[in-house]
Amino acid sequence: MMRGSLSWRVWRAPVAISALTLLGLASALWGEHLAWKALCWFALATPVVVALWFAWPRKTP
Amino acid sequence: MTATRTLKHWYAVHKWASLICTAFLLLICVTGLPLIFHDEIDQWLEPHAYASLPADTPTASYDRFAAEALALHPGDVIASMYADDDEPAVFVLMAPSFAAIKADVSVMYSIRFDARTAQVLETTRNQGVQHRKFTDLMLALHTDLFAGLRGSLFLALMALLFILATVSGIVLYGPFMKKLDFGTIRRGRSHRLKWLDLHNLLGIVTMTWALLVGVTGTMNELSTPLFGLWQQTDVKQLLASYAGHTVPLQHALPSVQAALDTAQRAVPDMTVVSVVYPGNPFGSPYHYLLWAKGSSTLTSRLLSPVLVDARTGALSALVQMPWYLRALEVSRPLHFGDYGGLPLKVLWALLDLVTIVVLASGLVLWVARRKAHADRLAHLVAAHQASGERS
Known part of the structure; x- marks a missing residue:
């Protein structure tokens, strides 16, 4: 139980980002309307925004 | 094999696969950046004018x-x-x-x-x-290093090593993050820890995109x-049924x-x-x-x-x-990344830049680890020499 919850804690964010990335990659390729392209841009922006959010230099306490 | 030994093997795979391919991958990522916008760059550097006619x-x-x-x-x-x-x-x-x-x-x-x-x-x-x-x-630098088919095959091998480095990096991420929250960057401690956290964070958030671009690059x-x-x-x-037929001349x-x-x-x-x-x-x-x-x-x-x-x-x-x-x-x-308009191209370029940081931070970590190892060795030698002089 502990092991399972630990794996979930470690992997939930990477798995969610990965799923959004796949969704974004597929949506613009298979979808023809602007809404699919917009979904692609939104989904593929996720890894970039997450990377910038956490990696942005901050003052250390 | 114990979990520790397995991890050591994965670490060795990650280190050597990365070290071998990093220089070439950096070249591929840097040359890939302008290629994302090649239509726009070509149009800017050599604009083509056409007669104005009805659509x-x-x-x-x-x-x-x-x-x-x-x-x-x-x-x-x-x-x-x-x-x-x-x-x-x-x-x-x-x-x-x-x-x-x-x-x-x-x-x-x-x-x-x-x-x-x-x-x-x-x-x-x-x-x-x-x-x-x-x-x-x-494009020539990106695809074959001006070496034709041999260059393409060599870069395909480098791309395969990149895939191996990425997969081994994903395997190592789990045990490494056991005691850390997602996105943790330990800024207050050593530079090496900060770079390690940055390397892990950027690598894991771009893993799917990097794997996909690596696999499709190998195929290309x-x-x-x-x-x-x-x-x-x-x-x-x-064409077997045409055997013996004369080849028609162009005129x-x-x-x-x-x-x-x-x-x-x-x-x-x-x-x-x-x-x-x-x-x-x-x-x-x-x-x-x-x-x-x-x-x-x-x-x-x-x-x-x-x-x-x-x-x-x-x-x-x-x-x-x-x-x-x-x-x-x-x-x-x-x-x-040319199938979703300019916004997708911009995102592709940003993901490429993040990958460049992952590759560069991997190199920084390797150099820092070697330096730390050398410093530790020098410290031990100095301590040994000092104890010899005392006795």
Whole structure:
């Protein structure tokens, strides 16, 4: 139980980002309307925004 | 094998796979950046101007392009023609002979026509290497390091190592993050820890994109052997019934426009976009080979070949592409990121930049680890020498 919850804690964010990335990659390729392209841009922006959010230099306490 | 030993093995795989491919991957990522925007860069560096005509002006007959091209360069042969995707232009590729193309594909040159008026706009004949555009240079560095097939295969190997490095990095991420929250960057402690956290964070958030671009890049590097395999198997079988037939000479060919119309009628839901002349090493000796594409984002990347008999002008075959070439065609947009407009290109560039930081931070970590190891060794030697002097 502990092991399972630990794996979930470690992997939930990477798995969610990965799923959004796949969704974004597929949506613009298979979808023809602007809404699919917009979904692609939104989904593929996720890894970039997450990377910038956490990696942005901050003052250390 | 204990978990610790398994992890040590994965660490060794990650370290060595990364170290071997990093320099080449950095080159690929840096040259890939301008290639994402190659249309925009080409248009900016060498803008093409066209006559202002109504949007519904039809394309001129391909027979006119052929006649103009042969009149311009008599004695040479037409290798192929294709319509530009974005501009009202038709390109005619020519060469001194098909044998010359077989010996060295770079002997080919192109003539750019206005698609509506058949007016010659530009020819690259005699311009040679000097005319290579900036994006052509980037593409050569990105795909084969100016070394042809050997360069492509070498970079395919580097891409495979990159995939191995990424997979091993994912395996190592889990145990490493057991005691840390997602996105933790330990800024208050050593520089090495900060770079390690940054490397892990950026690597894990871009893992899917990086794996996809790595796999599709490997497939693209293998495009020449894959097309060669197709030619040696399916195409050979298809042309077996023509064995012993004479190869038609270019001046005796039926109308290329008629061949194009025949192919277009055979694939009414598609658009014929290019024609490879009979005798071209990249086509059939006995046929016009016409390539047609669909109209949706996906099907516009899937080209279907149509063969038209080069003696009679009759339809010979609609050729089914093998699965591995279909996979190659689907892999292309997923590698180039050119199927979702400018915003997708910008995102592709940002993901490329993040990958550059992952590669660079990996190198920083390796250097820091070696330096720390050397410092520890020097400290031990100094301590040993001091104790020897005391005794």
